[in-house]
Amino acid sequence: MEYTHLSEFRIRSGDLSIWTPDTITTDTWTDDQRPLASVHEQYLGFLDPEDPRPGRGRWIGTIFEMDAPLDEQAWATTLQLWHDRHEGFRTTVAPTGDGGYHRVTTAPGTVRVTGVPVAEPTDGDDINEYLCELLELRLSALIWPHLLVATVAHETADFTVLVGADHSVLDAYSQALLILELRTLYTAVTTGGEIRDSGTFGSPADYAVIERAAAEELTPDSPAVTLWGEFLGAPGSPMPRFAADRIAPLNGEHAQPSVSRTLLTLAQLEEVEDVLERVKHRLSVTVFAALAIATRETFGENRFRTIMPIVTRPDLTWLESMGWFVNVVPVDITLPPGADMAVALEHTRTALKRSRHCNEASWGRSLAMAGATEGPTSGASFLDIRILPDYELVADLRGRTLRAVSYSTDETYFWIVRGPDGLYVSTRYPAGLPAEVMDTFLAEFARAIYAVTTIAAPITAVPTIETAAAALSAG
Structure with missing residues (x-):
């Protein structure tokens, strides 16, 4: 799997839609006492809240082609289930007043994802350019949502999926995992199959508690x-x-x-x-x-x-x-x-x-x-x-x-x-x-x-007189 720029991926022409998470009401966010991971806190310290292109040079993502037709309602349901499953997509930061940030979180079931069709462009190269611009403008570590999804429906029975996110909610391993996870979820939604639950979808916020405790134990020695x-x-x-x-x-x-x-x-x-x-x-x-x-x-x-x-x-x-x-x-x-x-x-x-x-x-x-x-x-x-x-x-x-x-x-x-x-x-x-x-x-x-x-083969031990005699005796 290549790790490349979006501009280096050939998107086929089709109908573009942007899928954006939003909360059901504005009062669903609650203060979360769990700390930010050290790397997350350090990352926020380098950001300019007034940057007009917060995603510039910072966003990461994944693109693939779903091997099924696009059912818009089923896809919206898929993305909502995905947000319910992963608390990392439902947590963000708020300023503390002293130049720092603390965590705020919204519960499962409070996020809805809606798709907005984009009439133009429809040409694949133009879509690519449009998305590169959009991700630089819209993705930020300081403003939720930290993740956006784009789909391009083709005349063939498949569609392209782009997931773009700020680095604070996605890492390289997640980038690779999400392809088959979204495919599996979408298949279950469209066929009425079972939505798998698992104890392996742990929260990054829970991990941050462990990571910060270990960080506090560090000393100069x-x-x-x-x-x-x-x-x-x-x-x-x-x-x-x-x-x-x-x-x-x-x-x-x-x-x-x-x-x-x-x-x-x-x-x-x-x-x-x-x-x-x-x-x-x-x-x-x-x-x-x-x-x-x-x-x-x-x-x-x-x-x-x-x-x-x-x-x-x-x-x-x-x-x-x-x-x-x-x-x-x-x-x-x-x-x-x-x-x-x-x-x-x-x-x-x-x-x-x-x-x-x-x-x-x-x-x-x-x-x-x-x-x-x-x-x-x-x-x-x-x-x-x-x-x-x-x-x-x-x-x-x-x-x-x-x-x-x-x-x-x-x-x-x-x-x-x-x-x-x-x-x-x-x-x-x-x-x-x-x-x-x-x-x-x-x-x-x-x-x-x-x-x-x-590289030559490893040198084997030279047999001694005793080991040679033993080998002859065994023979």
């Missing part, structure tokens, strides 16, 4: 704070930046370039995975080892530092939840001079094991204690999409996860996905970085991963 301090270098030091000395300053605002490409074909990837099984290494370790090698080969640096987003759903209660369940951990890999892929794998495995000390520690609080003056600017994540249920069906539905266009002058992020057809990467990077530099880096990255196939 906590292992997580120590690791973030080592990653940073010294209090007040700038965050590690990808290709910092290759980025040219530009005047004005520039959209970040976005690149998506195949790193390894399925045949090449299976060669790599066969060797990894023999040498007892994971593909995730290989990806980060290859990033480190590509950094050395492209920029001459033996030390590779990046942050890695991780899922923070502590148990099955939140397995199918919609929400923002993400922490980030530091990955700090130093390769010995001349290290080949076999050596890089060992060093990377050790580095990733150390990063686990930060798994349950609020990264924002940890960084503040370590003396950071800014947030991370370089990140990389790996996902094996085959862990998702019915992942092949998602591909048949043209499912894509989406991210807003970014305008950052220094952020670089890589999303690496193991899909059914091979290994591919999506990246965004500063407009001041020459495209040929990124092309070189990605080529070295792919080359380093495939170099796993050259």
Whole structure:
């Protein structure tokens, strides 16, 4: 599943409608004593309440094609059931009066979703442009609803679904899960089937209680704070930046370039995975080892530092939840001079094991204690999409996860996905970085991963005289 911009998805022409949640009455919202998650609170602190385009550079979403005709009443019912199921869609924030925010929530059954037809545009390209504009204007972390849905009904017996949301109510895992969840709900509504209830749709607000309690336990001597301090270098030091000395300053605002490409074909990837099984290494370790090698080969640096987003759903209660369940951990890999892929794998495995000390520690609080003056600017994540249920069906539905266009002058992020057809990467990077530099880096990255196939078989123990004699006796 590619992680791309909406503009890179070809929407077929048809009849566009926008589906917006609203509460039955204005007095359904009640103060909620549960805290905001650390990452949510930190996120709100960076926002400008007067921003005319609050979704610009911030919204995320999902687009796919529903393999059934659009029944507008059934679809409205589906979306209402979806909001009833997920409290994360029924919670928002209100100002506290001191510059902060607190949570307010509305109960199940209080949200209705209505669709408004949009007469124009009907051409697919024009619809795409219209939706890109709408999501920047309408989606905000400060104004509910934080989620909008668009449908495009086609002349064929199917329709396109776009879910756009502010990041505060959706994460990358939720983006992938929602395709089959909405399909299952819609099928049940249209056929009169059973609407499945489950203990795995836990509330993000309940998770926030656990997360904030853990954050309060952090001290400057906590292992997580120590690791973030080592990653940073010294209090007040700038965050590690990808290709910092290759980025040219530009005047004005520039959209970040976005690149998506195949790193390894399925045949090449299976060669790599066969060797990894023999040498007892994971593909995730290989990806980060290859990033480190590509950094050395492209920029001459033996030390590779990046942050890695991780899922923070502590148990099955939140397995199918919609929400923002993400922490980030530091990955700090130093390769010995001349290290080949076999050596890089060992060093990377050790580095990733150390990063686990930060798994349950609020990264924002940890960084503040370590003396950071800014947030991370370089990140990389790996996902094996085959862990998702019915992942092949998602591909048949043209499912894509989406991210807003970014305008950052220094952020670089890589999303690496193991899909059914091979290994591919999506990246965004500063407009001041020459495209040929990124092309070189990605080529070295792919080359380093495939170099796993050259690793020799593990050396077996040399038999002693005693073990050889015993073997002969047994024979």
